[in-house]
Amino acid sequence: MKDTPGKPAPVTGATLEEKIKNAKAQLDAHIREVVRWHFSPETGTPFWLEKAKEFDFDPLKDINGWEDIKKFPIFQDDWLRGGPVRRWVPKGYADRPIYVFETGGTTGLPKTRVVIDDFRIDYEMMSDTLPDEYFPRGSNWLMLGPSGPRRLRLAIEHLAQYRGGICFCVDLDPRYVVRCLKDRKIAEAQYYKDHVIDQALTILAGGHDIKCMFTTPKLLAGLDEALRAGKLEEKYRSLGKPIPPGGLRSIRSTGITGIFSGGTEFTPQFTREAYEEMLDNGAVYMTPTYGNTLMGLACSKPIGPHDNFKITYYAPQPRAVIEVVNPKNYNELVPYGCTGRVLLSTFTKEFFVPRFPERDEGEREPPYEKYPWDGVSGVRPFSELAATTVVGVY
Amino acid sequence: MIQIPALRFGKTYTSLDKAQLIHHVTGEPIAEVSQVTGSMIARDLANMARAHRELRSIPIRDILAMYAKAADYFLNSALPCGDAELTYDQYIRHLSATTGSPIVFCDRNARKVHYVLSHIEEVIGGLTRGLPLEAFDKGYTTAGGRMQAFFPTTDVLGAVLPSNSPGVHSLWVPTIAFKIPLLLKPGREEPWTPYRVIQAFIKAGIPATVMGFLPTDHAGSADILRLCGRSMAFGDDRSMAPYKNDPRVEIHGTGYSKILIGADQADRWEEHLDVLVEAVAANGGRACVNTSAIWTPKNADAIAWGMAKRLATVKPRPWDDPQCEISAFAKPEVAEAINNMVDEGLKTPGARDVTQEVRGTPRLVKEGRCAWLLPTVIRCDSPDHPLANKEFLFPYTSVIEYPHADLLQRIGYTLAATALTEDPAFIAECMGCANIERLNIGPLPTNRLTWDQPHEGNLFTHLYKQRALQFAHAVTAA
Numbered sequence A: 001m002k003d004t005p006g007k008p009a010p011v012t013g014a015t016l017e018e019k020i021k022n023a024k025a026q027l028d029a030h031i032r033e034v035v036r037w038h039f040s041p042e043t044g045t046p047f048w049l050e051k052a053k054e055f056d057f058d059p060l061k062d063i064n065g066w067e068d069i070k071k072f073p074i075f076q077d078d079w080l081r082g083g084p085v086r087r088w089v090p091k092g093y094a095d096r097p098i099y100v101f102e103t104g105g106t107t108g109l110p111k112t113r114v115v116i117d118d119f120r121i122d123y124e125m126m127s128d129t130l131p132d133e134y135f136p137r138g139s140n141w142l143m144l145g146p147s148g149p150r151r152l153r154l155a156i157e158h159l160a161q162y163r164g165g166i167c168f169c170v171d172l173d174p175r176y177v178v179r180c181l182k183d184r185k186i187a188e189a190q191y192y193k194d195h196v197i198d199q200a201l202t203i204l205a206g207g208h209d210i211k212c213m214f215t216t217p218k219l220l221a222g223l224d225e226a227l228r229a230g231k232l233e234e235k236y237r238s239l240g241k242p243i244p245p246g247g248l249r250s251i252r253s254t255g256i257t258g259i260f261s262g263g264t265e266f267t268p269q270f271t272r273e274a275y276e277e278m279l280d281n282g283a284v285y286m287t288p289t290y291g292n293t294l295m296g297l298a299c300s301k302p303i304g305p306h307d308n309f310k311i312t313y314y315a316p317q318p319r320a321v322i323e324v325v326n327p328k329n330y331n332e333l334v335p336y337g338c339t340g341r342v343l344l345s346t347f348t349k350e351f352f353v354p355r356f357p358e359r360d361e362g363e364r365e366p367p368y369e370k371y372p373w374d375g376v377s378g379v380r381p382f383s384e385l386a387a388t389t390v391v392g393v394y
Numbered sequence B: 001m002i003q004i005p006a007l008r009f010g011k012t013y014t015s016l017d018k019a020q021l022i023h024h025v026t027g028e029p030i031a032e033v034s035q036v037t038g039s040m041i042a043r044d045l046a047n048m049a050r051a052h053r054e055l056r057s058i059p060i061r062d063i064l065a066m067y068a069k070a071a072d073y074f075l076n077s078a079l080p081c082g083d084a085e086l087t088y089d090q091y092i093r094h095l096s097a098t099t100g101s102p103i104v105f106c107d108r109n110a111r112k113v114h115y116v117l118s119h120i121e122e123v124i125g126g127l128t129r130g131l132p133l134e135a136f137d138k139g140y141t142t143a144g145g146r147m148q149a150f151f152p153t154t155d156v157l158g159a160v161l162p163s164n165s166p167g168v169h170s171l172w173v174p175t176i177a178f179k180i181p182l183l184l185k186p187g188r189e190e191p192w193t194p195y196r197v198i199q200a201f202i203k204a205g206i207p208a209t210v211m212g213f214l215p216t217d218h219a220g221s222a223d224i225l226r227l228c229g230r231s232m233a234f235g236d237d238r239s240m241a242p243y244k245n246d247p248r249v250e251i252h253g254t255g256y257s258k259i260l261i262g263a264d265q266a267d268r269w270e271e272h273l274d275v276l277v278e279a280v281a282a283n284g285g286r287a288c289v290n291t292s293a294i295w296t297p298k299n300a301d302a303i304a305w306g307m308a309k310r311l312a313t314v315k316p317r318p319w320d321d322p323q324c325e326i327s328a329f330a331k332p333e334v335a336e337a338i339n340n341m342v343d344e345g346l347k348t349p350g351a352r353d354v355t356q357e358v359r360g361t362p363r364l365v366k367e368g369r370c371a372w373l374l375p376t377v378i379r380c381d382s383p384d385h386p387l388a389n390k391e392f393l394f395p396y397t398s399v400i401e402y403p404h405a406d407l408l409q410r411i412g413y414t415l416a417a418t419a420l421t422e423d424p425a426f427i428a429e430c431m432g433c434a435n436i437e438r439l440n441i442g443p444l445p446t447n448r449l450t451w452d453q454p455h456e457g458n459l460f461t462h463l464y465k466q467r468a469l470q471f472a473h474a475v476t477a478a
Helices: A016-039 A046-054 A066-071 A118-127 A151-162 A174-182 A186-204 A217-228 A231-238 A268-278 B038-045 B048-056 B060-076 B088-099 B103-118 B120-127 B134-138 B166-171 B192-204 B218-227 B237-243 B266-285 B300-311 B332-346 B354-359 B424-431 B459-463 B473-477
Strands: A099-103 A111-115 A140-144 A167-169 A210-215 A258-262 A285-292 A296-300 A312-314 A320-326 A329-333 A339-347 A352-365 A375-381 B002-004 B006-008 B018-022 B029-034 B079-081 B084-086 B148-152 B157-160 B182-185 B211-213 B230-234 B249-252 B257-261 B291-296 B351-353 B364-367 B370-373 B376-380 B396-401 B414-420 B436-441 B464-467
Touching (some): A016 A046, A016 A066, A016 A339, A016 A352, A118 A296, A140 A151, A140 A217, A151 A167, A174 A186, A186 A217, A186 A231, A210 A217, A217 A231, A217 A258, A217 A268, A217 B038, A268 A285, A268 B038, A285 A312, A296 A320, A320 A352, A320 A375, A329 A352, A339 A375, B060 B103, B060 B120, B060 B134, B079 B088, B084 B088, B088 B103, B088 B192, B103 B120, B103 B192, B134 B148, B157 B218, B166 B192, B182 B218, B237 B249, B266 B300, B266 B396, B291 B300, B300 B376, B300 B396, B332 B351, B332 B364, B332 B370, B332 B376, B351 B354, B354 B376, B414 B424, B424 B436, B459 B464
Parallel strands (some): A140 A167, A140 A210, A210 A258, A258 A285, B002 B029, B157 B182, B157 B230, B182 B211, B257 B291, B257 B414, B291 B396, B376 B396
Antiparallel strands (some): A099 A111, A296 A312, A312 A375, A320 A329, A320 A339, A339 A352, B018 B029, B079 B084, B148 B464, B351 B376, B364 B370
């Protein structure tokens, strides 16, 4: 499949220093283009054109690169709750088909984001990081993750298609699970999780040659538990299919070779457990990602015992930038290795989000060859907010 | 700092996720405890049938001999504690340091664990009502000319344990003697006792493969209760609510223990003051068997005042003071929250804090990193007052004046009741009362336990079911 227009060119450079410098130049140029797009009267986004009247600067003249982004106020996520959602559609894209994706929404109004092609571009960039050995081109995928008004289902489906495969999906409403947990209906939440896993087993038993999977940490563990309990073998028996020699009691035995997974529940310990105890010491490849509907997705450095399963994420610059900042002063980056709140900025022609404080914290990581810009490791719910966060299966 | 690993049924596991335990007075880090996930627990539980077979194959007499050795090791040996070795005294100091329970309480309660280990035959004899031991090797006994056969209800007992007092560990200690493998999820601040008992067992010869020490979070605890065929869990009413109707889970929750003073003794209350005070305040008043309400047909004001005068002398003392009578709260915010709950309840007319009137100082005391809640006696005009039927993590009781007529219908669930009476009619009523689990008749405080009788369920009947069994002669001969 051809690339979707708008995919940035990879950063070039002979040395890390040169790559860092080139990445910075690329980001500055990209920001100039995106700000012009969102704030010009012809192509601009109604929300931002209105908001700009409150600014004491002119975005068209005064924003010339990354350093100027601090002039924008901190993005309030409440701006994304409620309509009219059209105010987020740039005039320049008014005639394009629009998707709306939601995030949150267990209680109150969910945040909404309009999308045209961004999810395709983001996942095509992500695809470029996947090793073909474990994610073979042309192989089929299982999307064992949330369905409904989220972009993830469409994004994974596009990823599979972009790599020449077909994606099989389950029905999963994560809001229902969170609701069960908040109401302390533990058994009901478990029953629903079992129902989701059962759908995955049915797909795996269907002979669809699935080699790749997206899933969340909790569902990966749930699938592993079901396989070990012989649930896939039961499914084969119920379908009158012979059980292959060696059985079907591990993820590896199902034929899955690559797993793309996401969520802030991805701790080094969970990664180690998955690597050692679910994925046959890395025989099945797993790559964690960190993302959300607002940003797109950040890829991780390869994980494994060499690095004590440390997970370090890098944003898809120049389309998004992650900063790790002092939670009391968002203008102040914490030193490398130190803990701070994740501040996220998204710069695409579809969506402009400057300086949005995520609900996560982590440690600031230095640039490296593959991603010559800052990263973040140890991502976890922001400690000042963690007590109010309920994590379900998603 | 001591590194305490998880014990995954014979395999030591050091996790990347660790809970750090700190000294409640100094803030100094004491230990890091490896945490496991629910999915790791699920994976380990897949091997329990094999572990059960292994334990079943050991003759019961051998197991009881191992208990005797383990009892000795528990009290008298230096035993491994992660990468350290701790003597009994060191174990008690660490236990006190991380839980806030004074050394004197920790020692007293840890000796209850030793008692059960060293009197295991008596304990299982009580729980099985004298079932001959051969039944645990053969699955049945015909002693006394009557066939009695039992089968295990599970391959493993999961125990989700609290941090408040080591005495509760006496409840699961007999499990191995019942030949059932054991999965222990320790309370966050109290890994010490479960780990030490397991080490004593291992040193005495019990296979490490039949015991798990798996520190985990709330979700992991829920997985234990979901996946173990039988389990016991300690928690408040809210956290235990989802398991209320699950017969696989033995709930050890709020006790709402009470003293019921008979009409014949109400005028003699002063003679019983020692019993009343001990029932409320022994062990820092934190146990589910500590009295939290006193019901009397008369003299409630005098009883409340008399108790308040005695309890108002209790003061916070350093954790290693042998005269300690109350526990510190290692998290002062918990003490503040409880104090606020009492104060909030007092805003409803019909109740007064008599101890505070006697003492003249606030209930909440803060010093350094710690806080204490001083003993509190609340005189409630009615059993319907919000403070009449409450239980808190400190010596607390309400005193309620209520006529005898329908007293036993009004008291609600009561884990331990002391009926202070010599009136045969009232005793008979108490004997027939379904609201009461443990019943002490006469001047025995609610907290005085015998370990050979059931406590919030009988561990033996939780782990075994009786079955009908018949043999054809040819089979018995074989």
